[in-house]
Amino acid sequence: MVCLMMAKLNAFLKADGDVLRCTEVSLQETPTNTVSFSGNPEEMIPASRAPEACWWNRADMSISD
Numbered sequence: 001m002v003c004l005m006m007a008k009l010n011a012f013l014k015a016d017g018d019v020l021r022c023t024e025v026s027l028q029e030t031p032t033n034t035v036s037f038s039g040n041p042e043e044m045i046p047a048s049r050a051p052e053a054c055w056w057n058r059a060d061m062s063i064s065d
Contacts, residue, residue, distance in 0.1 A: 002027045003041040007056040008063075010041070015059035 006025040013020045024038035037044070045056065055062040 002035045002037045003044045004056045006037060007041040007045060011057050011059045 002025050005027065006022055009022045009025070013022065024036060026034055026036040028034040041056075042051075045054075051057050053065075055065050
């Protein structure tokens with residue numbers, strides 16, 4: 001989930017001029033339950049389709065296809 005969130009955020013940042021890039025995302029459900037990711041989310045998300053066909057690579061409000 002956190003990799004998909006990071007990929008989606010990077011799609012928005014790229015569409016907004018590609019000046020900024022997200023380097024780490026933390027999803028905190030509770031103070032003792034946090035999932036963090038840093039790195040390239042593309043390396044962790046399975047490539048079942050062309051990148052431009054995936055919702056997490058589009059700078060829009062979609063969260064599924």
